[in-house]
Each structure stands twice: as C-alpha cells, then as structure tokens.
Amino acid sequence: MERYELSQDLARDILARATAKGASQGDVVMVEGDSFFVTVRMGEVEKISQAGEKRLGLRLFFGNSSASASTSDISKESVERLVDDTAQMARATAQDPHSGLPPAETLARDLPDLELLDEEARGVSVEEKIQIAMTVEKSALEFDSRITNSEGGEFSNNFGRVIYASSHGFSGEYQGSTFGHSVAPVAKSNGSMQRDYWYSSNRKFARLESPKSVGEKAAQRVLRRLGASKVKTCEVPVIFDPEMAASLLRNLSSAISGYALYKGASFLVGKLGTQIASELVTVIDDGTIAGALGSRPFDGEGLPIKKKIIVEKGRLQSYLLDSYSGRKLGMESTGNASRSLGEPPGVAPANFFFAAGGNTPEDIIKTVKQGFYVTELIGFGVNLVTGDYSRGAAGLWIENGELTHPVEEVTIAGNLKEMFQNIEMVGNDLELRGRIAAPTIKISQMTVAGN
C-alpha cells in the first residue's frame, strides 16, 4: 500500500472529502516524529531505541453531533475508511448544541516563530549521545563512595511536526524538538538503600545543563535521603521544594480545567473572581515564551496562544478553556485546547508557573521551628471534586530553622482549598525546568502522619 506524506494539502483534501460526504464541519490533526533514547547503566550501554512515527486524527461534525478517529496507517485506502468510519460514528452520537469549531474570526492569523526547533542538533551523533548518558551517570557514581549502584543514565531526543487544519479555513503547522538527560543513582549506607533522580530538559541541545552538574545534583539528592525514618504524627508547617510545589500547580491546572468545571467535578466550581489562595500567590500561563517547552504558535483548535494571569494575588482570574468547555460555561476559549489524536479536544496549560516571590529558600526554612521540607510525593491521593489531599511523602525534617534528618514513610494531608489559602511564603527560586514550574513554597500547617 502506498503511504501518503503528511502535509497541509493532505489535511485539506481529507476535509474536502468529508464535506462531500455530508460533514458540516471538521478538523484534522497530524503528527510525525523521530525519537531516540539511550540508557547506560554502570558505565555500559544498556538500551538504545530509535523510531519514527506518523499519525493522523480526524474529527467530524454533522450538525451538532460529532465523532473522532485516528490511524497510523496513512494510505489512501485507510484514509478513505477513516472518513467513512468517523462519519458513521458521528451519526450515532447525540445532538449537542454546544459542539462545533471555534468561530472563524477568532482563529490565529500570524503564527509567531517561537524557536521550538533545534534543526542543527539533528547532526548530533549517536556516539555523542551515548557519551552524555555515560557522563551524567559517571558524575553521580563518582560523587560519593556510598553511591554504589544506579538505575541508569539516559539521553533522549525527539523531533516532531504538528499539522492542523479545520474546515473553517485554518491551516498551519510547526516543528519542535526536545532533548533531555537524566540519572537515577542508588546509594546505600547502614542497611538503608535509596534512589533519587535529576534531569535537564530543553528544546535546544546546547542549552541542556552540563551532564556533570546534573549527575552531582542527583547524587546530592540521593545522599540526603540515606538513613530516613518516620516521625511522630503531628500538625506542622510544610515546605514544598520547587519540584513538589509544581505538583500543586498540576492539581490547580486540573481543577480549573473547563471540563472539570462544567461537570461539577472540581472544588473550584464557581470560584472565578474570588480569592482562592493567599495574596502571595500569582500563577501565570504563557505559551508565548520563545524556546520554552510548553510554547506553541496555536492551540489544538487553531486559536492564538496568549499570556494569561490565572491567579493574581490570590484571586482566580481565568480558567483553562477550549471552545467547547468555554461555551458550556458561557465563556470564550482561553486558547488552551490540547489534542490527543482520535479524541475530542481536552484542556492543558502551556507554560504554567507560580510567579517568584521575594524569599530565598534558606530564609523560608529559617522561619520554621519544627516542620517538614518535602522533596518527594507519591500516590494519587488527591480528590479534585472535594480538594481533599493525602499523599505519601519523603523529605527532611526541620528543627529550629535548619534541615536535620531525612524522613520517609509518612503522609501529608489537608485540603487544597485551605492549602492554597495557607501559602505563607513564596521563594525567589523559580526556574522553568519543565512546562509546569514553581519556586519553593511554605504552607503554614498540614497534618503529617507517621508513628
């Protein structure tokens, strides 16, 4: 079977074919990419994987009913079947007055160049990639004699292309790349064994942090966990390190997703314009930052990407919406449509972060007489409908303003509504290491369960 090359022309042809079959509206998403990763363990290459993929997704509307489908088989016969199947499915779904594409006049016109692709880095050799994975692991292993084992060092890269076209006349595409390296060292001492992890990730190869420093950071992180123990059950101030504070932002982004809100499945239903957090909290969603991991020139429905203040000094100013969830709530899309091929749109933040505060992490720790500095959270104990929060945690105990001994096998619990209100300090250590990022934050009180 002959395969098509992916192109905006192909996308428009598919939409024309669907319109001829009676579809009133439709859109096509296409992605293609090359991915590579290598892992090394204890100084030897363990796995190398290389692959290419292409996928095509179609969504069709017949009046107010719709359906979606996708395929990895981009041949003439398969694409024709995709149109027919999608049309047939759409006829079986309900009429939904809120369905449909965003209004044509709101679609993105000028697509900004956001420096998402590092074309030059296609030339980086496999040997060099292996060397990076080797170096990041070696740096961790050599840092301290208690680091005796490793889950491996890794280098990975992705080159991808996204094409989007809709029957409202939008047609656009962009390319992007991501590079990353990481290491997971294992340390042992007096019968205690611990693993930790550190990483660097960037759209530009040359902007990755040095593998040596990432390895050292991973080593420091695992060493400070050795000899951890439980603490007595208590109510104390809890400080989240930047990675863990970012997990609270993930919870926030889910709770302000238009889909959770119109379904009544969020503790923030009806809270727009109200004080949902302490005055120290400002949260921004900005998909326009050049070179950032979450940036893109248009969203999953062809709408322009904006910078938005989501929470301003504690007041909830914006939800995260696509056009469907927006209509359900009587609002306009915020340009946050995200697409999984073969599915209707969902909502996701772009680059989503807490604005930095004024205190150094050390200053924040100094304010705590007795408390918990959290560096790891595990489990799924977050109920977004009620805000109830209870997760497994590990970290360091704080006594008289100093980090003392490591802690594990405890939980921290509270309710997100109160936790956001009780943020009483925000650090100045914000770094956009991922799409969702935060500085150190302090919550005045949570329940720590242990012995």
Next chain:
Amino acid sequence: MKQEIIPAATFFDRNFGVGSRDLDKVLATALGKKADYADLYFEYRRNEGVSLEEGLVKNCSQSTANGVGVRVLAESKTGYAHTDDITTENLELAARTAQYIAQDRRPELPVAVGKVKGEAHDLYPIKTSVTDIPLERKVTLLYEIDKYARGLDPRVKNVFVSLGSEYKVILVATSQGLVVGDIQPLTRLNVTCIAEEGGNRQVGSFGGGGRVEFGFFVDAKDYERYAREAVRQAILNLSAQAAPAGTMDVVLGPGWPGILLHEAIGHGLEGDFNRKKTSAFSDRIGQRVASELCTVVDDGTIPSRRGSMNVDDEGTPTGRNVLIEKGILKGYLQDRLNASLMKMPLTGNGRRESYAHIPMPRMTNTFMLAGESDPEDIIHSVKNGLYAVSFGGGQVDITSGKFVFSASEAYLIEDGKVTQPVKGATLIGNGPDVLTRVSMVGSDLKLDEGVGTCGKDGQSVPVGVGLPTIRIDGLTVGGTRA
C-alpha cells in the same frame, strides 16, 4: 492454541505482505554475527471509546494503530527500533538499527537466552469482539445506565459512563525459530457519579471488564450493579468525616484492595530491579518477607481476566507463579533478558505496552490465597482501627520499598464494630515489612472487577489483583485528624 497461531500469522501476511521468509531474513539481519537473540513483535490494535455525560452520548472515538518492533539482545544490552510502516524494507532498516547494540560486544561472553517451553493457552476464546458490536447497541446501553443511576437517588447530580474496548492482534517471531500469535480482546465499562447535598459534592466510581464479550455486561444486567455501587459510594461519602492520622490496625476488604500486593510486593519482585539489585527485595529469595498466613501468586492464566494472556509479549506462555509461600519469598517475575542474565526460568511476565516499547518484567493477576478466618471475626478482632474496602491508585518506591495506596471507601472500626465512614486517606507502608504484620487472613478471596492498569517506566499494561479480607497490625493512615 493452534487455531490462534494461524489467524495471527495469516493476519500480518495478508494485511502487510510480510510472510515467513521475510521474517527469517529480517531476524538474520537483526541477529548478525554477534548478538545473542533477536525478535520481532508485530501489532495491530483497534480501540473504540463511547462515553456519556450530562445525559448525552457526546463522544465516540476510534483509533487504529499497527507497527512492528525489532529487538536485539547482546549480553545485558538491548537494541530496539520500531516503525509504524510495516514493509520488508522498513523491517530490514529497523533490524540494522537495532543491531547497533551488538557492534562492540565481547564475543567471549555468550549469554544463553532461555527457550520457550510449553504451549500457549486459550484463555479468552471470544466469538465477537466488543469493537465489532454495532455502535447503536453500546449507545443504548450507556443511556440505560444513565437513567438507572439517576433513578437511584435524587442527590445524584451527574453521571459519567464510558465503555472502552480494544481488539489487538500480535505476532512474535524469534531468532530461536518460535512464531506465535495471539488475539487479545479487552473491554472496560466504568460508571462515575457526582452526588450533591447542601453544597457538599462527592464522587463515586465503579467499573469492571476483562477479555470478555459484550454479554459480560448485559446478559445479567451487571451494569446495574456498577451503577448501584458508584451511587452508593458517592452518597456514602456525603456523610464521611475526616480520616484519622497515625499508625493503627487496618482491615482490608476483599478484592480490589489487593492493590496492596501489587504495590508493596509485586513491583519489588520484578526481575529487572532484582538483577540490578536496586529492589528492597534484592537477594532475599528463601527469606521470610511475610507472616506464615501469606501465600501470594501471580497468575496470568485465569480465563477471561484483564491481566491474563495466552502468551506474554515475548511469546512465552503465561504461568501461575508463586511469589511468596507461607511467608517465604519464592521467586521473581521475569522477562527473557532478565531471566537469562539471572539464569532463572522464564515465567511468562515479559510485557510491553505496544510495538513502540521494549518488554519488561510485569505483573499479570496478583493475589493472596484465601486463609481460614471468618471475615466478620477479623473485623471484630480490631478494637480501634480502619476498615478500607475500596481504593484509587497506588505507587511504590522500589528501592526504599515505601508504598502508598489511597482509599476511596473506608470506615472507622470502634470496639470491634464498623462505624463511621471516613474520607479517603492514603495508607503508607514498607513493602518488605507490611506482610509480616498480617495477623489474620479471611476465607473470602475475591479477584477485582477488571479495571486495573499498571504504569512502569512510562508503559501502561492491564493487570488484575485480588485479596481475601486481611488484618494488618499497625499501618500508617494518612488522614487529617491527628
């Protein structure tokens, strides 16, 4: 099993023009002169989803994917390449890419890669895949469930129903001459509802499924039970109080709470972590890791179960593997690479999410065998503690052994009686330690309803769990009430 091999092999030949001579040629390229082993994994997968919310079936979706992964093993190294364009040219290219790993291997260290023994099973001989049932029947079912659930209690404000089904054909061809295929259907039906009373909003959820036909849900109207359970849980949570915090005696109900075994024990017994000695269970075979009351097995051969497979994703027939026998650690879960390097037998646990993923040792259906205690007696034996009967997800830190799992339905036990419902709380413990605290095991072993998905290293696979009622002496409960 013969009837299974032929359709899968014919399927890829007919649809992609890749015949047995092509397979031999590609495997020869992949193996080269220096590799120990090579295999090809062909996959065709069709997924369909139908969902209902706000009383409307708004979404139907479908996706089709096919591809092939080529794997080369040389010592402890894995070379992997995959493509979604199945042609003999692309297969050759992928084989040469995967070969890269064997370039600088040390020829003096050949690894004996374990050979498959035994025949594949025939555990889910279905006539009609759920993906082939007319869409209209599924849509009608979802409307029926919605109406039924809303009729159960006026406090039910919204109902979400989803029916997801998958039809997957796989074919594994190895450099040892094995060619084995399987057709793996998988379906799951879920009901979630939100109940509201005086501004208090709570959620309840229930579902089930397996490698089953559509009749599994509709013949005995089992979907009504799913709806009743989801509604019951949401209504119950309306009156739930804050959960306690601290260490207390915990009774786990039968069935899905077996997620405890999956997190606390199962992951730590996967061969990869033990070969690398990064598991809290490394080098502990033959040692006591649980009380004498505990026998834990992983069994991929239970008919129609979500975690069962006729062969694993490396072509090895699945098995019933005893992990812990009367408290003593007996064995690990293996894939081909780790079994070979550890010189242990294959257990049929080499699994992968898709052709785009490298196989790893994974669980199938993991459960504890029934004991002799009456479940009622187990509850009566606890003076003050927690009785947890339903859970959301769990997670484990393999190296430190610390695991969590979060209750979605739990009650206080006061003076030996189940009393007040409490809000979901996370339970946390230490894997190598928690089963040593099991002081009673009930006679009521139950397997879960068929909803579990396990994530490891970015790969998701369907799994099952099971448990009789058990008592654990002293487990940390992560509520808010200190």
